[in-house]
Amino acid sequence: GYCCPPQFLEVFGRLWQVPSRLGSGSSASVYPCAAAAPLARPAGSLTQFLPPGTTGAAEYGFRKEKAALGHFCLLLELLDVSVSELLLYSSHQGCSMWMIQHCARDVLESLAFLHHEGYVHADLKRRNILWSAENECFKLFDFGLSFKGGNQDVKYVQTDGYRAQAGLQSDTECTSAVDLWSRGIILPEMFSGMKLKHTVRSQEWEANRSAIIDHIFASEAVVNASTPAYHLRDLIKSTLRDDPSRRVPAETALRSPFFSIPFAPRIEDLVMLPTPVLTLLNVLDDDYVENEEEYEDVVENYQKYGPVESLLVPKENPGRGRVFAEYANAGDSKAAQKLLSGRMFDGKFVVATFYPLSAYKREYPYQTLL
Missing domain, CATH: 3.30.70.330 (RRM (RNA recognition motif) domain)
Known part of the structure; x- marks a missing residue:
């Protein structure tokens, strides 16, 4: 944000009027904006995220409401249970392989799309993955820290426990690899039912996280078929590499053998x-x-x-x-x-x-x- 914002600001190829600040938080300030010229259509930065086959923005909740005094409003879908709540309901016993596979595929497809468009979610965690009852899939939520690659405007991104090394360094520009790291933490949490927040802070994690992942899967071997579990383990390890450039991209990870195994829900x-x-x-x-x-x-x-x-x-x-x-x-x-x-x-x-x-x-x- 700006301490003293300019009266006019050019964003998305349009001129916007910026009055006084509404408020500020630890990472940003909030200002109301009004288009200096009438909008003929929704901003391009939003319409590019419409689902394939959508003929108009109004079909996806982007519509001009009379109640909003002629302003465009983005009406968001009401989502259901989060992955955090699912683990709570399971009494921390872990999710079924069917649910893990379903969630992993949906999250990877979401990340593949975001990363292809050049965006970083930057706050992927269990609470930010919610079930869509209408679309029968898990969806990403809370894009408050998201940014376009190369334009990181917040010093620190991600949430403690899901933060990659790059997210801890204020002088390092984060890339889409930080999302892959977060996903690599979420999956073993779903598998084991354990929260890894304290584990990932330990010196043992830094020294040999691969052995810790092996231990998690070995302790669950009694109730999980070995081959599917080991495919999942390898998928997780592929995104927890120190070197961000060596983390398997979302689009590639979707070709993991783990996703070819048919599971049934409990x-x-x-x-x-x-x-x-x-x-x-x-x-x-x-x-x-x-x-x-x-x-x-x-x-x-x-x-x-x-x-x-x-x-x-x-x-x-x-x-x-x-x-x-x-x-x-x-x-x-x-x-x-x-x-x-x-x-x-x-x-x-x-x-x-x-x-x-x-x-x-x-x-x-x-x-x-x-």
């Missing part, structure tokens, strides 16, 4: 990650599936708990005995889940969990792990 995964689809367990038995009249009763009963877009009741394994329902959005499915969970149906307690929309569209029922 029941607790499906409870914690909302989607527009619900699945009901402990509802049907073989007689219901074979009896068409009883089948229709199930469908009618299910629709009492919310507007259902479509229903699927598989008559063959692995989905036999379960009911799948697609709602218009995740908000509707979350409301239905609250109404259905714990209810009695034909003398049995209903267990309602969410279900991946992509698998539902393929009519692919996972053999869910308990």
Whole structure:
């Protein structure tokens, strides 16, 4: 920020009027800005981040609201649970391999896009990775410290415990490699359920972090298949190298063998990650599936708990005995889940969990792990 800002400032190829300062924090000052000339379209620096195939900025929440007195407003998506909360819910036992793979792939794809566009997130941590119930993926959040490569305007970036060596040095320009380092800390935390904040400060970590990662994976070997776990271990090590230039870029890391292994979600995964689809367990038995009249009763009963877009009741394994329902959005499915969970149906307690929309569209029922 500026101590005494100029009255006008040129940004994104436009002239902006800058009045008095609103406030300041430890790393920056905040000023209101007004375009000196009317804006014909949203600023290019924002529209370049619209999803592929979006025909207009308004489709993604960038719209001109009357309530905002004619100013452009960026309406952000309401995201759901964070990776920090997921680990808390798991009682620090670690996440399933399905969830780790899902999160790792989504984060890498996000970083690959950001880095390709020349941006550094600069504050990647568990709390800044949130689940999108509508898009069925993990998304990066909080771009308050982000910057365009070569234009780092904040002296210190990243959060303690996820900070690469370059982030500790005020005279060193950070690159996209600092994001790769942070991701390399998050994954073993998800795997083990342990917070590594104090570990990464130790002299042992500086001397031989590879051995520490090996120890984390060796201690979890009893409950994890060796080959997938070792692929994950190697993926983590590839981003925790001292030399930033030797850390495997996000786009390359997506080709790791770890991402070619098919995993199934656990029941607790499906409870914690909302989607527009619900699945009901402990509802049907073989007689219901074979009896068409009883089948229709199930469908009618299910629709009492919310507007259902479509229903699927598989008559063959692995989905036999379960009911799948697609709602218009995740908000509707979350409301239905609250109404259905714990209810009695034909003398049995209903267990309602969410279900991946992509698998539902393929009519692919996972053999869910308990």
